[in-house]
Amino acid sequence: MISRLHDPASRGFASDNYAGIHPDILAALATANEGHQAAYGDDAYTERLQHVFRDHFGARATVHPVLTGTGANVVGLQAMTVPWGAVICAESAHVNTDECGAPERIAHLKLLPVPTPDGKLTPALIERQAGGRGDVHRAQPTVVTITQPTELGTLYTPQEIAAICAYAHDRDMTVYLDGARLAHAAAALDVPLRALTTDAGVDVLSFGGTKNGLLLGEALVVLDPDAVRGTEYLRKAAAQLASKMRFVSAQFIALMESGLWLANARHANAMARRLAGAVSSLPGVRVVRPVQSNAVFAVLPADVTARLQKRHPFYVRDEGTGEVRWMCSFDTTPDDVDAFAAALAEELAASGADTEPVTP
Missing domain, CATH: 3.90.1150.10 (Aspartate Aminotransferase, domain 1)
Incomplete structure (x- = not known):
């Protein structure tokens, strides 16, 4: 028997990753633990999860459960880029500062960071790194990534995201949204999830679970299937394909269906x-x-x-x-x-x- 290794009354403010598991999520895991289900996503829970996410993000959305936020970012960005491609991001972006170089090491893409006063990109700031198209000496900017909320706690409005997406799409670039805390942004702005993503023109996003009550698990959500290639294969190659995926999917169903x-x-x-x-x-x-x-x-x-x-x-x-x-x-x-x-x-x-x- 494992003895208690901490004082349950001791609470800190270091990270929402420090929190435990919401009781409703624990109950969902217990239910999912009954009987056998097919492995690697061919289970009833993961199939149902597709419909749950489409209710929030639209009929074209496809969800790929993964294990970590870094894994979601690596798989998503790699699926959106070409080997000579580059990703424009805020200098403070998690992909640039807190992922041990994983997007560049694993996805083999070039990050093009832009200094920002508040963690937020704008079309004018993106323009600083959007040049050099067609120059064989420069990694080609093909993706813009934003974080919502930003790493500095600030929020993009739906209109600001739409302006970024319009700017990117006009220049044949796609947009990825790192949504590790996207739920908190939607709650703060009092808008549906799709208002910050699908309706604004975002192509691909990650949706966080671990920071909002899950044991583990994040979701890579493809909104525009034409913006990616090989997502399923890249997920496996990046060690993000869970064999018992039903336990990730069951948590997200419990999180998303009930509000x-x-x-x-x-x-x-x-x-x-x-x-x-x-x-x-x-x-x-x-x-x-x-x-x-x-x-x-x-x-x-x-x-x-x-x-x-x-x-x-x-x-x-x-x-x-x-x-x-x-x-x-x-x-x-x-x-x-x-x-x-x-x-x-x-x-x-x-x-x-x-x-x-x-x-x-």
Whole structure:
């Protein structure tokens, strides 16, 4: 018997990946565990999942369950590019900074990063890397990728995504959306998932599950079948074809059919707003970015950060500026937020912080 290795009452704000599994997802896994099903996606759950995702993304959508977000990005981008192709992304994009070079190492594509003030691309910013078409010396820009919400917690409106897609399509480029937290964006903007994807002109996207209550699993969703090639083969070659795929698919069915995806995301977003409100008035704290989804970015004195991390896990985003990131989850409670804010106040008082609070 495995003994408990942690204090279940201990909650941090490092990542929504730290959260456990939603009880409804556990129940779905238990149901899917009954009897035998065909392997590698030829099961009843994965077949049903196609219809579930089409309800959200449109009749042409095809969903490919995968194991990780990096895997979804690698398979999706590789399926959209040619060997001489390049992908334009924000400099802060997860594919550029947090995937150990996987898109370039595994997918053999060239990333063309663009500096952005808030993590968001625009047609004008994309234009900086969109040149050189037909130049044999340059990797050819063929795909634009955006993250929604961005790695800095900011949101694209449906109109902003549509403008990017129109710009890209006019130049024979396609658009990939990294949607690891797409549910949180839809919840924050109060729009259907297809408003941020299908209706805006996105060609392919990833849809996150692990950050929104699943045990594991992400979804690669192809909206335009003409924008990809060989997706099934590339998924296998990238080690993302789960043999017991029914357990990934069953989780997504439970998440998507009942509206749990939206309830979880709304709750996480609300906890982030509560957290920002609780800490922004504390002397020595600067909330430095708009709180638009389930992330809060702030600057703290370095000694306060070091001590507070021993009490509640969270990450430092920028050692130079002292910027930290706090993430809220589907299972973050108001008591968690209040306890964290109280601990922060104690550490600020211990450090003698007297800086006036500043908010965006």
